[in-house]
Amino acid sequence: MTESTSPSFDGLEVGQVVATREVAFTRASLVRYAGASGDFNPIHYNDVVAQEVGLPGVIAHGMLTMGAAASVVEEWAGAGNVSDYQVRFTRPITVPNPGEAVIAVTAKIGALDEERRTARVDLTVQHGEARVLGKAQAVVDCE
């Protein structure tokens, strides 16, 4: 038996918040993402290198932020149901040591395509006062 996890298209409304989550990044998160993704750029773990290239400190991989935000959409959309996903990286996230950098992700319906039965989910990703992703949009295939 196959049970589709796609959300139902009917009843969705533009502006509706479908998922929210706070995610805390620590240096351990960055090391873990580096290993999982294969992106070993030292600006994501080495303070000296980060400062040498003019950054305020070690920063999170943009792709970690993008991936963590996708997981918030997936929580509502189900695994494997996001067919298109784009972001712009507008601000780096400095990750202190010791400590953590917290991002707040909000996923909201931005547009609905009746014909294709897809929902465009617009993501807001805040780190303190700063929006760290721009034009963050995921297209979800619905039932």
Added chain:
Amino acid sequence: MPVNPEAVGRSYGPFEPYEVTRVKIREFADAVDAFSGAHRDVAVANAEGFADLVAPTTFAVVIAQRAEFHVVTDPEVGVDFSMVVHADERFTHVRPLVAGDVITTTVHIDSITQRAGISMVTTRSELADADGAPVSTVLSTLAVREAA
């Protein structure tokens, strides 16, 4: 040395195929807090209609970045990797990647635009499965600052 704008249109690959494994999918899912059982448990993935564990939405970056590496290390393109900032990224999936996929990738330099000492380099990685059917397109733009 600045980025060479004449590198637009270059293609690289296909490279040695990338084998998508259950272990890597679980590892990546852990790293991005993707909690769905379909990333971890084959029975759950099967019940949801997937042949095997399904990859998280941005997993394709693992494959695409290996291909993009050939662009940023090509001396004739002239990217100084210490001066690179990731500007934007887009995934378009024909279908989700699943464990067991054997993926072949080619990467194209779609555009290079330059202003105010910054070069924007956009690459497009095309991922295809063992039958040659398209699976995902990954667009990535790097902002490369010129060394002062």
